[in-house]
Amino acid sequence: MSWQDELDVxxxxxxxxxxxxxLDAITGIVERPEVPRDVRAxxxxxxxxxxxxxxxxxxxxxxxxxxxEASAIRGSDARGTEALRPGVP
Numbered sequence: 001m002s003w004q005d006e007l008d009v010x011x012x013x014x015x016x017x018x019x020x021x022x023l024d025a026i027t028g029i030v031e032r033p034e035v036p037r038d039v040r041a042x043x044x045x046x047x048x049x050x051x052x053x054x055x056x057x058x059x060x061x062x063x064x065x066x067x068x069e070a071s072a073i074r075g076s077d078a079r080g081t082e083a084l085r086p087g088v089p
Contacts, residue, residue, distance in 0.1 A: 003029050007043060019051035 026047040049057035
């Protein structure tokens with residue numbers, strides 16, 4: 001399973017996981033060397049935001065060029081990565 005797929009699975013489980021479990025899951029995936037830095041910053045920011053720590057999310061959002069792409073996404077797709085992949089509507 002690719003890191004993108006693992007992110008999709010982790011975000012799909014958001015309702016099942018305790019905040020620290022979600023943050024640990026996302027962190028474990030995005031800290032891999034093959035994950036681009038902007039993707040790492042964006043998903044860590046989302047994880048902090050989703051677990052009630054928007055104060056920790058601000059830096060990640062500000063440092064990620066993906067924020068412009070995410071703002072164009074509607075509905076539940078905003079929490080997954082499938083809509084952020086090039087070529088996927």
